Amino acid sequence: MTDLAAWLPRAVAAIAVGQERFGAFAADPALLVDDAAMAAALDRLTDRLADTYPFFHPRYVGQMLKPPHPAAVIGYTAAMLLNPNNHALDGGPSTAYLEREVVAQLAAMFGVESYLGHLTSSGTIANLEALWVAREERPGTAVAFSADAHYTHARMCQVLGVEAVPIAVDAAGSLDLVALERALDNGRIGTVVATLGTTGLGALDPLPQIVDLARAYGVRVHVDAAYGGFFALVADDSADGVAAAPFAAISQADSVVVDPHKHGLQPYGCGTVLFADPGVGRHYLHDSPYTYFSSDELHPGEISLECSRSGAAAAALWLTLQVVPLTDAGLGRGLRAGLRGAREWHRLLTAGDELTAYQTPALDIVTYLPRRTSMSALDTATGALFQAASSGPPAEQVHIAQYAVSAAALAERGHALVADRETARICRSVVMKPESAAIVPELHSRLESLARSLR
Numbered sequence: 001m002t003d004l005a006a007w008l009p010r011a012v013a014a015i016a017v018g019q020e021r022f023g024a025f026a027a028d029p030a031l032l033v034d035d036a037a038m039a040a041a042l043d044r045l046t047d048r049l050a051d052t053y054p055f056f057h058p059r060y061v062g063q064m065l066k067p068p069h070p071a072a073v074i075g076y077t078a079a080m081l082l083n084p085n086n087h088a089l090d091g092g093p094s095t096a097y098l099e100r101e102v103v104a105q106l107a108a109m110f111g112v113e114s115y116l117g118h119l120t121s122s123g124t125i126a127n128l129e130a131l132w133v134a135r136e137e138r139p140g141t142a143v144a145f146s147a148d149a150h151y152t153h154a155r156m157c158q159v160l161g162v163e164a165v166p167i168a169v170d171a172a173g174s175l176d177l178v179a180l181e182r183a184l185d186n187g188r189i190g191t192v193v194a195t196l197g198t199t200g201l202g203a204l205d206p207l208p209q210i211v212d213l214a215r216a217y218g219v220r221v222h223v224d225a226a227y228g229g230f231f232a233l234v235a236d237d238s239a240d241g242v243a244a245a246p247f248a249a250i251s252q253a254d255s256v257v258v259d260p261h262k263h264g265l266q267p268y269g270c271g272t273v274l275f276a277d278p279g280v281g282r283h284y285l286h287d288s289p290y291t292y293f294s295s296d297e298l299h300p301g302e303i304s305l306e307c308s309r310s311g312a313a314a315a316a317l318w319l320t321l322q323v324v325p326l327t328d329a330g331l332g333r334g335l336r337a338g339l340r341g342a343r344e345w346h347r348l349l350t351a352g353d354e355l356t357a358y359q360t361p362a363l364d365i366v367t368y369l370p371r372r373t374s375m376s377a378l379d380t381a382t383g384a385l386f387q388a389a390s391s392g393p394p395a396e397q398v399h400i401a402q403y404a405v406s407a408a409a410l411a412e413r414g415h416a417l418v419a420d421r422e423t424a425r426i427c428r429s430v431v432m433k434p435e436s437a438a439i440v441p442e443l444h445s446r447l448e449s450l451a452r453s454l455r
């Protein structure tokens with residue numbers, strides 16, 4: 001692993017060399033702090049930071065969280081010392097150009113040739129921009145998305161004053177095409193959102209068929225690949241890859257969102273939105289009396305809804321992709337390891353005594369449940385397993401996540417439970433780290449024996 005303790009001083013020194021060219025100056029004492037005060041404050045901070053979950057550790061297999069790659073930390077730190085603002089070339093041309101390059105690499109990953117795109121501070125903002133452009137392109141129409149789509153779509157439709165139409169999902173958690181066609185027939189829908197990698201289950205919506213339907217009905221297609229987008233690198237239908245067709249169809253969509261701060265090894269503050277039609281840039285037109293003076297070139301803020309944006313985020317992603325490129329052998333390698341881990345876990349679960357699989361994983365998200373006969377017993381058992389796994393000595397803890405499902409969704413997947421309550425929690429594990437994938441048998445047997453002891 002790249003040793004941060006060795007590389008961070010190199011980044012700091014290199015930036016200082018660049019700055020020294022401008023001549024020495026005396027720092028004003030107003031904000032100087034002495035080393036003892038700094039040391040004490042840092043101790044207090046690191047104490048406070050101890051109140052966390054061990055996202056970095058292989059035995060953390062809960063939410064979609066992991067620390068960034070060291071290259072991202074080094075790149076972020078180097079650029080942060082300059083603190084460029086990617087609103088405008090006036091705010092630091094270097095990181096604006098780095099952003100252009102990484103966005104081009106992400107577009108190439110999706111096979112998108114002409115595009116307009118930029119980094120955002122999150123998948124939420126990236127999706128907001130896509131839905132806002134959709135509203136401008138199709139005024140007065142509704143937006144359809146699956147019932148398992150990220151809640152941000154319903155919320156952003158509300159923000160935008162656009163009608164939202166939820167579409168049923170099938171027994172795999174993918175958007176149901178029959179239900180979609182029925183909704184399209186009513187004529188109000190102007191945009192369909194397809195999710196590649198739902199946040200809960202990692203399910204893939206049938207994008208090729210959605211694109212065909214959308215063409216037939218003359219509606220737009222937006223792809224929310226915030227979580228799953230990077231799996232395009234390993235979309236080859238192979239045993240440790242993912243389904244090729246949905247990812248190949250991204251190039252036919254009107255817009256796509258992917259979050260480098262999810263599977264792109266980045267710290268938070270890094271989403272992306274790409275539009276197939278560069279002409280949508282007209283919706284962003286505005287006058288700024290403050291900025292855009294350093295050159296006549298297009299400034300990032302002229303094609304982005306957000307104003308100030310971190311140039312360091314672009315530098316972090318750029319440096320990361322220099323050493324872990326967007327190829328099968330680069331970033332794809334870790335993704336394949338996670339997929340193998342998730343599939344191995346699923347196989348173990350189908351043969352498990354105490355735990356059973358909820359559904360077959362399409363990506364690296366495994367869902368499973370203690371075998372129970374009623375919804376209330378299931379909910380209690382899941383809660384108890386979650387608690388028991390994460391307690392005890394740190395070196396023994398296993399951290400998983402929980403996911404609420406309905407009795408109907410369980411029944412569709414062959415788990416017939418007495419519906420004495422509407423929803424129950426089941427277990428959910430995102431196998432995001434290759435190190436977690438490597439210990440799947442250990443994780444499974446630990447959870448099995450804990451579940452047995454909780455009977």
Ligand SMILES: *Cc1c(COP(=O)(O)O)cnc(C)c1O
Binds near residue numbers: 123125199225226227
């Ligand atoms: C995470 C996620 C979002 C929201 O993105 P943030 O970066 O958390 O704001 C939207 N859609 C999907 C599918 C996601 O997984």
